[in-house]
Amino acid sequence: MSKSEAQQPITVEWGKEQVVVSDVARELPRASHVDDRMKLVKAGQESELASLPEDAWHAVARASVAPGLVAVQLRQPAGSDGSLLLEEHVDGATLRSVHTRVWLTELFPGIQPRTGQEVLDVEDPQVTGMDADGRPQAILRYEYRDLAHLRKHIWQTVHATLHINSYEESILARRVTRALIVHPVVIAFADGTEPVHALVARDGITRLASAWKVMAGSGATKEEAADAATEALLAERKQPANEPLKSRTQRWALGRELRRELLREEFGKEAGGEVPSLRAIQIAQTYVVPAHIVVGTQAHEGGMLPAADVFDDALRSILASVHVEFKPWDPAAQNLEVATRALKLVVQTRAREWGNEEQLGEVYALAVGRRPAADTPVVFRDPGIPGTPLWRAVYLLHVLTRAELHAELRGRAKEIKNERRMTAKGYAGLLGPVVDEPWRAEKKAAVKQARKAWSNGGVLCKAVLSGGWIPVPTDDFTSLVAPALKGDVNARCTLALAGGTALIADKLITSNVGSALGTRREPGKVPFRADAHLVVGGLAAEGNELGLWTLALAAQRFEACRLPRNASSRQEFGVPEEEAADGGYQHVAVDLTAPDRIRRQGEDEVPLLPWDVVYASDEARARKTIADSMPSGHWTVGPAGARPGARADEGEPAAESAAGQDAEASDDRPVGARIADQRRALGLALSSAESALATLRELGQGRTYPPLFADADQWHELREAAIRVHHQIDNHRPPSDEEDPGDDGTGTDD
Numbered sequence: 001m002s003k004s005e006a007q008q009p010i011t012v013e014w015g016k017e018q019v020v021v022s023d024v025a026r027e028l029p030r031a032s033h034v035d036d037r038m039k040l041v042k043a044g045q046e047s048e049l050a051s052l053p054e055d056a057w058h059a060v061a062r063a064s065v066a067p068g069l070v071a072v073q074l075r076q077p078a079g080s081d082g083s084l085l086l087e088e089h090v091d092g093a094t095l096r097s098v099h100t101r102v103w104l105t106e107l108f109p110g111i112q113p114r115t116g117q118e119v120l121d122v123e124d125p126q127v128t129g130m131d132a133d134g135r136p137q138a139i140l141r142y143e144y145r146d147l148a149h150l151r152k153h154i155w156q157t158v159h160a161t162l163h164i165n166s167y168e169e170s171i172l173a174r175r176v177t178r179a180l181i182v183h184p185v186v187i188a189f190a191d192g193t194e195p196v197h198a199l200v201a202r203d204g205i206t207r208l209a210s211a212w213k214v215m216a217g218s219g220a221t222k223e224e225a226a227d228a229a230t231e232a233l234l235a236e237r238k239q240p241a242n243e244p245l246k247s248r249t250q251r252w253a254l255g256r257e258l259r260r261e262l263l264r265e266e267f268g269k270e271a272g273g274e275v276p277s278l279r280a281i282q283i284a285q286t287y288v289v290p291a292h293i294v295v296g297t298q299a300h301e302g303g304m305l306p307a308a309d310v311f312d313d314a315l316r317s318i319l320a321s322v323h324v325e326f327k328p329w330d331p332a333a334q335n336l337e338v339a340t341r342a343l344k345l346v347v348q349t350r351a352r353e354w355g356n357e358e359q360l361g362e363v364y365a366l367a368v369g370r371r372p373a374a375d376t377p378v379v380f381r382d383p384g385i386p387g388t389p390l391w392r393a394v395y396l397l398h399v400l401t402r403a404e405l406h407a408e409l410r411g412r413a414k415e416i417k418n419e420r421r422m423t424a425k426g427y428a429g430l431l432g433p434v435v436d437e438p439w440r441a442e443k444k445a446a447v448k449q450a451r452k453a454w455s456n457g458g459v460l461c462k463a464v465l466s467g468g469w470i471p472v473p474t475d476d477f478t479s480l481v482a483p484a485l486k487g488d489v490n491a492r493c494t495l496a497l498a499g500g501t502a503l504i505a506d507k508l509i510t511s512n513v514g515s516a517l518g519t520r521r522e523p524g525k526v527p528f529r530a531d532a533h534l535v536v537g538g539l540a541a542e543g544n545e546l547g548l549w550t551l552a553l554a555a556q557r558f559e560a561c562r563l564p565r566n567a568s569s570r571q572e573f574g575v576p577e578e579e580a581a582d583g584g585y586q587h588v589a590v591d592l593t594a595p596d597r598i599r600r601q602g603e604d605e606v607p608l609l610p611w612d613v614v615y616a617s618d619e620a621r622a623r624k625t626i627a628d629s630m631p632s633g634h635w636t637v638g639p640a641g642a643r644p645g646a647r648a649d650e651g652e653p654a655a656e657s658a659a660g661q662d663a664e665a666s667d668d669r670p671v672g673a674r675i676a677d678q679r680r681a682l683g684l685a686l687s688s689a690e691s692a693l694a695t696l697r698e699l700g701q702g703r704t705y706p707p708l709f710a711d712a713d714q715w716h717e718l719r720e721a722a723i724r725v726h727h728q729i730d731n732h733r734p735p736s737d738e739e740d741p742g743d744d745g746t747g748t749d750d
Helices: 034-046 054-063 067-074 147-164 168-174 205-216 222-233 248-270 278-286 307-326 331-354 357-367 373-379 389-400 403-417 424-435 444-455 477-485 489-505 532-539 545-557 568-572 610-617 619-629 672-700 712-730
Strands: 010-014 017-021 086-090 093-103 107-109 126-132 135-144 180-189 196-203 288-299
Touching: 010 168, 010 278, 017 168, 034 054, 034 067, 054 067, 054 093, 054 180, 054 196, 054 248, 054 288, 067 093, 086 307, 093 135, 093 307, 107 147, 107 180, 107 205, 126 307, 135 147, 135 288, 135 307, 147 180, 147 205, 147 222, 168 205, 168 278, 180 307, 196 205, 196 248, 196 307, 205 222, 205 278, 205 288, 222 248, 248 278, 288 307, 331 357, 331 403, 331 424, 357 373, 357 389, 373 389, 389 403, 389 424, 389 489, 424 444, 424 532, 444 489, 477 489, 477 545, 489 532, 489 545, 532 545, 532 610, 545 610, 610 619
Parallel strands: 107 196, 135 180, 180 288
Antiparallel strands: 010 017, 086 093, 093 288, 126 135, 180 196
């Protein structure tokens, strides 16, 4: 078949779907010639518009399918100011790129912003920029601990990316059609291992991971696709004893080249028939991908950033313009990217003016998780600050809402998001993923609702944003209530940040749109709806004793390592009662008449409900709402601040459930022995399922990815299977446990 002839579409089976492949190559491009690669390297070194070290040019040449065509783009016509390079102008810099096709096996996955708000097993490498003689270079340095860290990071990035999204069917049908944004990188190692020069994909990581999934096959799991990518990228050609020792960069490059040769051989065998096989199509559609390789960066005059930071900031600006404005990442990923980039820009450009450049750099490191919460007293130069995650939140929120930083950060964030204005709620939403970094894994069941509350204003109430106050460090938050009631704004605002953050993290303050109205004190209800920051502001209002004690007790009891027993998410997810009795903490309702201000029913502490929190934020409004909504005498309000909205029947013991009792098999039932055998087998299977669930929960502690039950499709399959089992068991209740004593059960059996 000639290249000019149109091909008939090919329909292939891909999992449960049929995919129509519109076009597939019948030949694969051959390996580039060394002379063409050297021409590219020479053209790059001579170009005044590009800025890369020689080793990086060799990485570009190795990755390019047609290095000769790239060399043409790099040559600037004599006497002309123009060039064939792609140019993108951003705030402070211009980036220049070549457009070409690159081998899939030459692209390492970069840092994935889509998972930046998650807590993963493997941390990202340390990223630093590079410059030469004060001129920024279009290359970054990724420093890993060791080779094992690199291997795990590649695997995790591919695996987690495929969990979020996959374009495998589209790529199988049409190949990768939109160019990836790629740039050179120095892969360095803290343990002294020899560094490696390569290319990384910074935009298009989902396309890159999906291509590896297509290469692995429809029946391959995400784990197997990640395995395939990792093994191919880190393949190393063994060094023959009679050859001069090659660098690690060369040995890895030769290993990847050998992988491509093996794929070419496999393709030749599979594509020989009238219609290429599915395996041939997989290889053809993913063997090469289009890319824009960034090869030059030029700082604009008057820019404030150090030369080494220009390239990374310019690249992040382009990615943010694509994924924050046009093709958005997850909202939390957007917020984290915008917040950390805005903070980094302010630190780089304005810290020197304020005379605290070093400290602001440490604040940035604390905010992005490079320094642990235990370093909070060191960062803020006060040994009296407890080094806890909650105090980290208090001091970060305080410094990031000070007038001198607040306006700058909001302005930078507005520019990054390309929005006309940045509201206080919008700014609070940016801070949510920064604040929850120490506990987002341990409290993952409540993270989604907590971040909605932050986007609803969080703890940024009027008093906090007014300025002129400083946090009061203490080991006992309840000690701040007395001075707060006497008018100490420092104590009040400290309680607002600490207690408000604790209540949001533990899902006791939620977004107003997620609140259900109820005139009775019960879980999941509130007496009136209000934005999160208004609830926090009301609790911390001057003279609100009930609200201040609610904040103080919540902050004092807060634990970053787990959710409280009375977090509504715990109730929704069905935590066993025996776990609730394991000594775990809970937030408590307030009784202003009690010596310790803790409300009790008998000897038991009464757990705090969202209803109590909202009630305490504006008691007068809550009482009026209740009075207007309920018939006279139906509602009883206890002493002010003691038992708000208590129900007359509150505290009555719930009826005990007899569900789950074993049924005795009747001796005269047909095939009774076989039924007994299968029932025992069912019991063992359910016990095994419980054991598997316990193991999954244990494995999931301390991380938010990957999902314990995989994709939505797999989760639904498991859920449906569990529901079917539950219904079958429930439909065969023993006579002693029938819900209706008069029902003879004939309507329940299959």
